[in-house]
Amino acid sequence: MPDLLFEIGTEEIPAGYIAPACRQLENNFRRMAQEMTLGHGKIRVLATPRRLALIVADLIEKQADIEEELLGPSKKVAYDTEGNLSKAGAGFARSKGANPTELQVIETAKGEYLMLKRTVKGRETIELLPDILDALINTLSFPKSMHWGLKRLSFARPLQWIVALFGENIVTFTHEGIESSNTSMGHRFHANTSFPVTSAVTYETQLAEKDVVVDPGKRREMVLTEIRQAVAENSTFSNGHVQIDEELLDTVTNLVETPSGVCGTFDKKFLRLVPDVLITSMRVNQKYFPVVDEKGGLLPGFVAVNNTRVNNVDVTRRGHQRVLRARLEDALFFYDSDRESKLSDHIDQLSGIIFQAKLGTMLEKKNRLVKLSRLLAEKINSALVSDCCRAAELCKADLLSDMVGEFPSLQGVMGADYAEHDGEPAGVALAIREHYMPKRAGADIPSSDTGAILGLADRFDTIAGCFGIGQIPTGSADPFALRRQSLAVIRIINEKGYRISLEEIIAKALSLYGNKVDASSTTIDKTTAFIRDRFINDAVKEGNNAEAVEAAASVAFDDIVDCRERMDALSAIRSDESFAVLAASYKRIRNIIGKNSSSDVNTALLTEKEEKELYSFYEEAAVEMKKHIAVRDYTTALKAMLIMKEPVDHFFDVVMVMAEDKAVRANRLNLLTGIGDLILLVGDISKFQK
Structure with a gap:
């Protein structure tokens, strides 16, 4: 069966758009092929800044009848x-x-x-492909698209050519005036000429002959080889190596079609800048990789990756050095300028920065953070109150610095450096640096309790404020990243083991806004539920048993650490045969008791042997479970609960719960309600399906 080759040639597509576009291209083709019953083999998606390509192996030549x-x-x-x-x-x-x-x-x-x-009768694949390939172009979406000329289609960048081959046959169609063909283009600078592609099999080899490495994985390895070799060949850095930033590596990979590395140097005077400033200046502005020593300390060097072959290394190196020097001179000027005044001198100017139109300024936020940090510190470690409050006072002041104005990603980093320069306690400076952590999923959380407390205060303030004005995430709309901030709250509390009341903290955070927000119990409940939903989703993604997660979180979620402990205990015991039977019985108990809420049992009304036996085991289990729950030993508490498995079975086999005598009926319902309440101290085991 023949292979399909489909290449969309464009002007240079932004590096960050390429990987998502490749995923779309593959997924959309799979969907269309399935809808049209077109069987196929392996799918490969290749890409460079100038092209997106799809190769489908063994595509059937005709639909089945x-x-x-x-x-x-x-x-x-x-x-x-x-x-x-x-x-x-x-x-x-x-x-x-x-x-x-x-x-x-x-x-x-x-x-x-x-x-x-x-x-x-099935149609020939060659007849179907024009519509499929045209639709593939139309269905691609990008963060930002553009129109050009008289074209109706919006795309990341203007389309220049289309290659469409089924086997060695051209799939003929026209898209916005561009006719498909077998003609592709080589490297823009090394081989900027058109050439005929023979087939999907020869496509990659033919492009390589034109200085285009079309496979992103191979090109990524080439980038790594080039930057490492560039440092190795520079005698200035005999003990140095490249610091690899995976995101930067991905970006650079999608900026070039054939990589060529050059190692350059900069004046040692710039090393007195905060390392993050140097790295950010190189990474963000120039896409350069820093050079570091064996201990990870910055050396006065960098590696640039060109999209052209370097004929004269010295000339190319000097060009990169000249550009970087201008950037670093600006950074050094901003740095020295910022340090001429104290960080605390900028606090009052926070009144000129809006946090959120309905929630006020950053100065007001700072004032709330001081109070919220104090509350959290008193609950977690009262010895940290002073440092937490001081860090909260200063943590947003670096927003007024020239350096953060130039590099917003250095918020906290610059504040910490300026605080150290001003003579603030080390714990305060560290908290200022760490309170933005974790910045993304999987990133490190604050190492210090002071940083963790300030980070929690900052996020609780934002989450509560947004819910207080009805700014609740819907669909993909989440302008204040409340989902990400909630996950950060969960991670910090879990990994630090902080036993705090979510409802209490949220209520306090809302009250600090005064009449700007709705601080009702409804808002508190909605905010807590939002965080709980993130907890459930994240816990399941981590590989935890979904039923155990639901069982624990559905009965109580005010203390996240406690919820996690109950979840772990339920996960550990769920495979026990007795637990499975008891879970099924609990479902029956819940259905029978309905809205009954009383658990007062009159032993004089217990007439049947089986109900007396069940009550006896219930009392025994209650004592044992509550003893272990008091010390949060939930695994042992659950094991104590299992003694009721057989008595519950016998009870249902013999005893008629809905007896004609109202008093007896109520007493039996109360007994079952008490058993249900006891089970719910750990989790709603009815969530377990088996």
């Missing part, structure tokens, strides 16, 4: 009294393009109906 059975109107409606087709019957045949003689009557569960059985 389909046997259709189309049900029409009933026989009574389809034929008149003389046995001739009625208008309804003739209309059915006509709508299907069939001859009335092809119709037959079949027996169904509803009676006799008309049926048309026919064979639909």
Whole structure:
């Protein structure tokens, strides 16, 4: 079976757009092929800044024939009294393009109906591909698209050519005036000429001959080789190596079609800048990799990756050095300028920065953070109150610095450096640096309790404030990243083991806004539920048993650490056979008791042997479970609960709960309610399906 090659040639696409576009290209083709019953082999998606390419191995040449059975109107409606087709019957045949003689009557569960059985011939794949490939272009979406000339299509960058080959045959179609062909383009600078592609099999080799490495994985390895070799060949850094930033590596990979590395140097005077400043200046502005020593300390060097072959290394190196020097001179000027005044001198100027239109300024946020940090510190470690409050006072002041104005990603980093320069305590400076952590999923959380407390205060303030004004995330709209901030709250509390009340902290955070927000219990409940939903989703993604997560979180979520401990205990015991039986019995208990809330049992009304036995085991389990729950030993508490498994079974086998005597009935319901309440101290085990 032939292979399909589809290449969309463009002007240079932004590096960050390429990987998502490749995923879309593959997924959209898979969906279309499935809808059209086009079987195929392996799919590869290749890309460079100038092209997106799809290679499909062993694409079938023709759809399979389909046997259709189309049900029409009933026989009574389809034929008149003389046995001739009625208008309804003739209309059915006509709508299907069939001859009335092809119709037959079949027996169904509803009676006799008309049926048309026919064979639909499969179409040649080469006939279907023009519409499929044209649709693939139309369905690609990008963070930002553009129109050009008189074109109706919006795309990341203007389209220049289209290659469409099925085997060695050209798939002919026209998209916005561009005719598909077998003609591709080489490297823009090394081989900027068109050439005919023979087939999907030769595509990658032919591009390589034109200085284009079209496989992103291979190009990534080439980038790594080039930057490492560039440092190794520079005698200045005999003990140095490249610091690899995976995101930067991905970006650079998608900026070039053939990489070429050059190692350069910069003046040692710039090393007095905060390392993050140097790295950010190199990474963000120039896409350069820093050079470091064996201990990870910055050396006065960098590696640039060019998209052109370097003929004169010295000339290319000097060019990169000249550009970087200008950037670093600016950074050094900003740095020295910022340090001429104290960080605390900028606090009052926070009144000029809006946090959120309805929630006020950053100065107001800072004032709330001081109070919220104090509350959290008193609960977690009262010895940290002073440092936490001071860090909260200063943590947003670096927003007014020239350096953060130039590099917003250095928020916190610069604040910490300036705080150290001003003589602030080391714990305060560290908290300022760490309170933005974790910045993304999987990133490190604050190492210090002071940083963790300030980070929690900052996020609780934002989450509560947004919910207080109804700014709740919907769909993909989450302008204040409340989902990400909630996950950060969960991670910090879990990994630090902080036992704090979510509802209490959220209520305090809302109250600090005064009349700007709705601080009702409804808002508190919605905010807590939002964080709980993130907890459930994240815990399941981590590989935890979904039923155990739901069982624990559904009964209590005010203390995240406690919820995690109950979840772990439920996960550990769920495979126990007795637990599975008891879980099934609990579902029955819950259905029977309905809205009954009392658990007061009158032992004088216990007449049956089985209910007396169950009550005895219930009392024993209650004592044991509550003893272990008090010290949060949930695994042992659950094991103590299992002694009720057989008594519950015997009870349901013999005892009629809904007895005619109202007092007896109520007493039995109360017994079952008490058992249910006891089980819910750990989790709602009815969430377990087996």
